[in-house]
Amino acid sequence: MSLLYRHTTKPELMTKMSQLAREELTHFQKVTEILLERKIVYSRLSPSRYANKLRSLIAHEEKWQLVDTLIVGAFIEARSCERFAALAPELDGQLQRFYLGLLKSESRHFCDYLELAQKYSSADITDRVQQFRLIEEKLITGPDPDFRFHSGIPESSDIVESFNSRK
Numbered sequence: 772m773s774l775l776y777r778h779t780t781k782p783e784l785m786t787k788m789s790q791l792a793r794e795e796l797t798h799f800q801k802v803t804e805i806l807l808e809r810k811i812v813y814s815r816l817s818p819s820r821y822a823n824k825l826r827s828l829i830a831h832e833e834k835w836q837l838v839d840t841l842i843v844g845a846f847i848e849a850r851s852c853e854r855f856a857a858l859a860p861e862l863d864g865q866l867q868r869f870y871l872g873l874l875k876s877e878s879r880h881f882c883d884y885l886e887l888a889q890k891y892s893s894a895d896i897t898d899r900v901q902q903f904r905l906i907e908e909k910l911i912t913g914p915d916p917d918f919r920f921h922s923g924i925p926e927s928s929d930i931v932e933s934f935n936s937r938k
């Protein structure tokens with residue numbers, strides 16, 4: 772949403788980002804419906820280390836700021852895809868269908884972000900993506916104190932055990 776308002780001279784970005792935001796909000800609405808149905812109280816979580824760290828690497832110089840923001844968006848969406856795919860087979864029918872639907876959207880979003888990043892960069896973005904990839908890989912494979920959708924390896928063995936013994 773903030774990209775929409777910040778880049779008013781880039782119509783393709785505005786179009787794609789407004790489609791994407793609308794879709795994400797539809798998903799949010801569906802999540803709130805499922806929570807209500809299942810009598811689960813929504814509680815706010817602190818932001819993940821993953822997204823915080825990636826966002827902290829976004830350049831401040833104008834030349835790269837938008838491109839980096841879009842690359843980070845692409846990584847977050849791609850990881851979401853991976854996680855929805857891993858979790859879906861473990862879930863009941865309703866959630867499985869929902870997660871597989873999310874997976875499909877996220878895979879589109881991740882491509883949209885990357886295409887836009889290349890479109891608004893004056894140079895090839897391959898090296899830039901690679902720089903983020905190296906740090907992203909550390910975040911996802913390293914120990915993580917917080918258990919979130921995009922966590923690295925949970926530090927607490929309690930979380931791993933309770934996940935493995937949940938059936």
Ligand SMILES: [Fe+2]
Pocket residue numbers: 795848876877880
């Ligand atoms: Fe998304």
